[in-house]
Amino acid sequence: MKELSSAQIRQMYLDFFAQKGHDIMQSAPLVPQDDPTLLWINSGVATMKKYFDGSVVPKNHRMTSSQKSIRTNDIENVGRTARHHTLFEMLGNFSIGDYFKKEAINWAWELLTSEEWFALDPEKLYITVYPKDTDAKKIWLEAGVKEDHIYEDEDNFWDIGEGPSGPDSEIFYDRGQAMNNVAEDDPENYPGGENERYLEIWNIVFSQFNHKPDGTYEELPHKNIDTGMGLERVVSVFQNAKTNFETDLFMPLIKETEKLSGKYHYGQDSEKDISFKVIADHARAVTFAIGDGALPSNEGRGYVIRRLIRRAVMHGQKLGIDHAFLYKLVPIVGQIMESAYPEILEQAEYIEKVIRMEEDRFNETLKDGVALLDDLIAQTKAAGQTELAGAGVFKLYDTYGFPYELTLEYASDNGLGVDKAGFDAEMEKQRQRARNARSSAKSMGVQNGLLTDITTSSEYVGYSELSALGTVEDIILADELVDEAAADTTVQVIFDKTPFYAEMGGQVADKGLVKDEAGNVVAEVMDVQHAPNGQNMHTLKLRQELVKGKTYNLEVNREFHNKVKKNHTATHLLDQALRDVLGEHTHQAGSLVEPTYLRFDFTNLGAVTDEQLQQVEDIVNDKIWANLPVETVVTDLESAQKMGAIALFGDKYGDTVRVVKAGDYSMEFCGGNHVDNTNELGLFKIVSESGVGAGVRRIEAVTSKEAFEFLEQRNDLLQETAAEMKVVQLKEVPRKVEALQAQIKELEQQKQALEAKFASQQAQDIFKDIVEANGHTLIAAKVNVSGMDQLRQLADQWKEKNLSEVLVLATAPAKDKVNLIVAVSDAGVKAGIKAGDLIKEIAPLVGGGGGGRPNLAQAGGKNPAGITDALAQAKVWLENK
Template sequence: MKELTSSQIRQMYLDFFKSKGHEVMPSASLIPHDDPTLLWINSGVATMKKFFDGSVVPKNPRITSSQKSIRTNDIENVGHTARHHTLFEMLGNFSVGDYFKKEAITWAWELLTSPDWFGMDPALLYVTVYPKDTDAKRIWHEEAGLPLDHIIEVEDNFWDIGQGPSGPDSEIFYDRGQEFNNLADDDPENYPGGENERYLEIWNIVFSEFNHKPDDTYEPLPHKNIDTGMGLERVVSVFQHAKTNFETDLFLPLIKATEDESGRYHYGDSKDTDVSFKVIADHIRAVTFAIGDGALPSNEGRGYVIRRLIRRAVMHGQQLGIDHAFLYQLVPVVGQIMQSYYPEVLEQADYIAKVVRMEEDRFNETLKDGLQLLNENIEKAKKAGVKQLTGKSVFKLYDTYGFPLELTKEIAADQGLTVDQDGFDSEMKQQKQRARLARSDAKSMGVQRSLLLDIKTPSKYVGYEKLTTSAVLKNIIADEKQIEEITTGNAELIFDQTPFYAEMGGQVADRGVIKDDQGTIVAEVTDVQHAPNGQNLHTVKVLAALKVDDSYQLEVDQIFHNKVRKNHTATHLLDQALRDVLGSHTHQAGSLVEPDYLRFDFTNLGSVTVNDLKKVEEVVNEKIWQALPVKTVVTDIEAAKKMGAIALFTEKYGKVVRVVKVGNYSTEFCGGNHVDNTSELGLFKITSESGVGAGVRRIEAVTSKAAFEYLDHHDQLLQQTVQQLKLTQLKELPHRLEQMNNEIRDLKQQVATLEGKLARQQTADIFQHPENVNGKTLVAAQVEVAGMQQLRALADQWKAKNSSDILVLATSPAENKVNLIVAVSPTGVKAGIKAGDLIKQIAPLVGGGGGGRPDLAQAGGKKPAGIQAALAAAKKWLTER
């Protein structure tokens, strides 16, 4: 067998299937696009769902890809096993209703065994098949030539994730030889398909041919599909004769760089340190690619995964004696390893490293707090005579401070303690349940809508050239049936041509009307979406008879359309302006182009300053006033890239693409509608900037008339303010506001002084006549002060005068509001009286709650009528003690 690098293996796989007529699909972003069921892209087929569920028909039904993927459901196993990873690549070939079992099997055999390709020894290959899939077994034996004793029937070989597409599968195993036996020769698992290291699974071919229905029955799919997956890391370990995936060229440079950082430990020294080397190498790959695709560390969702991976890697670095930030230095190493297929990693290496470094520094501070908390928990356990740390406390260390469970166990063991594993597992289970509930319950794989799949009527979009056209109605769909005529209700229509834009790329669909040959409106177009075969599918409200093969006049609402196209061009200008002002690391994370406003999401580490927002706005307006021409170029994708066109990481592009150029300022891939000249926008105004997620900011803005109206409204508000303040000119407003702020500050100081005097006058007699209750002195009273701040001031006076053992004061500064304070002298505290205990007894009587220290506690409530009852309850509580 050949010795190949990981880059050669990946490219050879793609080239093979390209030679079989497959389109090579580039690796999609790790961040799923329009799929709420996934946190990350977790397989090659995850990016193909729109093809398999029939929502989109691919231009080529044969597809191949090498897809980067992330899975974190068993992150604890990373480093401890030979093949668990958070980030991995899945090589796959897919057929969407085209070829099926024979081609999938024979091509797999050719790729694996042909001397022109992988050149594996056929005698070392085994396959498993589903027992009832006699066709697959026959093809493996008769067509591929695999001996029957190399074909094993396994009951589990049926791919099924619940409702949706499913079918039998066939797994391919490579016999790595006697030296990889990890079980006794007579062990029942020591066979292809068993749990062992000798027979390594390298490929799985799924024959998707059934629909798993809600009643747990199966029906044939209208179109049978092929979905295969070959783990790149696994197959590289075979070609490079590696004991595990980590002894390959995908990981060894990272392990070597980590050895250099450590200076004390080397890979292979011991099992424990090897785990740390593996975890670091694995996690920095996942972190690098995730940040490169636009995710950033945070406390939730994808950001939480990144944060957890970084912290876990840092902790393992400490176990290797690395007590400084080091992960960020591994980012360019990842880039160099993956450069042949993912050149963008090295291009973004400085930005990714900066994000990682910031997170490392933040965690090093957090780590100190975590160690302090762990030590406190250990001391508490020892004082209580307990030999085990609670699962809840250990999980808090794990979840909040990023402490790996095994590290907590080690530190606890040094102190003679164990960890409540069951309690920890319970907390982990609850967290995973919360995470599942936080995500959409949408189906992970839909079932093909066969009606639309079968409609292949040619339909042309002519909206780039004209907004009104005559067209022939070709298809009417209503109640999931194709009909010839409709007179009322709702329907979906396909015409031979249409000027109506179908929603895509953030631009909303056109609205408008359909007229008959008499000029009568027969339908209102309320929405337009893309049908699976690419036609513009019009959702309409039918007002009069519509009939297939009749001609109609399609008219787009031009006012609506023109507003949308202005805002769409503005998003292109805004995108480039953000790069210019904030830096090239920012990229689009979503957009919405409506007629009345535009919304633009972009990645950025922090909030955007007022000055930077002002600069962005100035840049966009400057480009508008320069009256730049907006040109559209239709070309091939390579030529477009040479032009410098910016592509969205969430979008797929065909061989022919549409590029929108705004002068020499902005060049982007875009299929939307735009103005002919930036001067048509007139004016651009940002109305808000905010954070919408970890590292994602959102700008909303308006253009043209909407921008004028926005500014005019604010001008009217300013003029009203000038009139109310009795000023003569707007320019006097800042000075007048400064004067008013100074006056307000002075008045507040006077009020505070007067309130203090009033409080002292009210309490002069109270402090002098404490009540004796059960051997202790008590001052309990309702006072008329402004709130909690004044109550605390009175408590300070009481403490200075040593007026009594206990103080209970209440005030009602406003309707439906109560403030309570309880103070206990040192003598009272020594006697066992705690302010926190007392206030918990009386706060409910005023409709509230509170707490505090043994010597001072406070509470709030909403029932002023209960104040006297609360004061009486305080006296009763002391009496009973």
């Protein structure tokens, strides 16, 4: 058997069917395009549905592909079996009303057994057919399959209900009894049985019937072929791997995980091996999913990504990895798959960032959650019970962010079940009550009995006062209540009265100073958060001693506070303007109100156009210049709802609520600080708009002084541009740019014409230099052209003149850039010369890589000094062919 890498197997498959007249289709993104029936692309044929159902007619009725796919319906089996994966690649060849059984079967046998291709031993290949499909059996026999290697199986019929259906043939490879998991005389020890000896590597579906609504079948007027060969499976055959994981598709990831663990090694402990496999599998899946535009979230495909990341993190914990690590595997995934998916390495930095953020978010709570889960398991076992209590499992979900599925899996590892009914009951209770405990735990970053027991009252007066006298009620130092604290310490303090706003609803906390009676600064207010019982808890950096029971003057930083107020009011205006422009379907999905800018996240199915953004900006500025009064109404919840006030974030509200109105334009529930009149904002300017998640967009904007400075910077840039263009009037800049663009286009056309002429002149010389190698003719030369386009033009000229069997051209358009092209004539291809093979041989000599079809291949590199060696090696390769 040949020793082949996964990249070679993938390319050989595609090259084989390209020779049979198939178009090589690029792997489609994992996120389905215009197919709402699928969460993910889950097979090769999923991208071909439009051709199979006739809604789109392909330009070539023969197609082949290596399609990346995701399936998560049995995610719990990943790592526990030899061949379950979330991400996998499906090699396939498809015929849309073109060839049928004879060609499909003969080509499959040729690819698998021919010495030129996979060269598998025919004695180790077994075929299954549908009992009534006598045509298929006959064709397999004619192709060279022995009769005792063909099995009839009633399950060999592909049918998913109404629509195309038909019999299929599965191809199995005999890996030998040494690879088996059942005895040789076991009834399941046959091709198609439950065993590890006979591995299914390919399935060919003969789509010949139409399954009608009444349950009957009729012959399709145009019969189709749909095949699927799992790359991971067939690689395990060529690399003699017991499972798919011991191949070059996974082992580099497993080896890197060993380094990250520093504690465990693959192959030494079966339980730890599961974790290595899960991490390797999930690293591939989330890398490709994020690269194709999906992002972690709480629903749909975003939840799948979140679940996979969290599951990998959990298994990392089992290997002793207690820090963010999964993102470090992204470059390894990219390197493994680079030949087919170079975009992964190109996007690696972005993908790493997304995964790292998600890991960090989960790791913040994971350590405590695992400890709690271990305690729950121990208590359950000690009590002689077989299920984890629903209330305990819900606490893991609610407080520590554990998905229910992870707890279920962790419990299963320990031989326990989960009380699902009890979990569901707790979830229903949660929907009926405010989530105060969870909110305070998040905002404080600390949640313990000490804070929970503090019930001292504290009044917030910051809506009307920015300085106030406040008496120290509680001082917390190093997680203990104290009566006094010395200078140069950091403490948390509750005053009986405070003008300092505690961070909430996106508005940042106030900053300021605490002073004594004489006006001396006692402390800086670094942060203010809500304590578990709702009081404003101040984090103070002490300059002097602070004493419980003593009264101090609390002074908010007015400039900071006033800037925040302006941006908070602007946020309300922006929210309403977005609803006006985009529609009521959009709603706030998060916000941040800082003194120098505001950030607003909102739901929207697609990007916001420039025209829509301009509309939104114009509306907000119009409301600012309309001098709308900003009023606050404190009322009961029912009255506020009747007023039409907008509730945000799905928050829970008490009987008394605060509603902020900007004239008759905006009205929202809000506990934050606002200006008295919209004219205080002065000016509003959108700085950026972008996507931050599945269906979530983000706007960043500035107001007042910052908006003016932003426009000033833009004006300065325009002035500089005008000066560079030697334009006196700024309004003339656009017309000058248009003229320059036209001039550039004209010059570019002239340049291309000159390059083509120069290339043709060079061709006259290089095309004369024909050498012989092993009975083949070769032209190999370095040319001075600007890049691959010109090389292709020269290759076209060579092909028209039929000057030699092989053409190899190289150019170095820059000091660290090389372009290579290899072309092979039809006669050369028939003689067994493949451009793709030759390019792979010589490209490394210029520090690069590439590939292509048998008659044309190209490559890039970074080492121009290697061009001479590459051209010489082309001749050597032909001589040894």
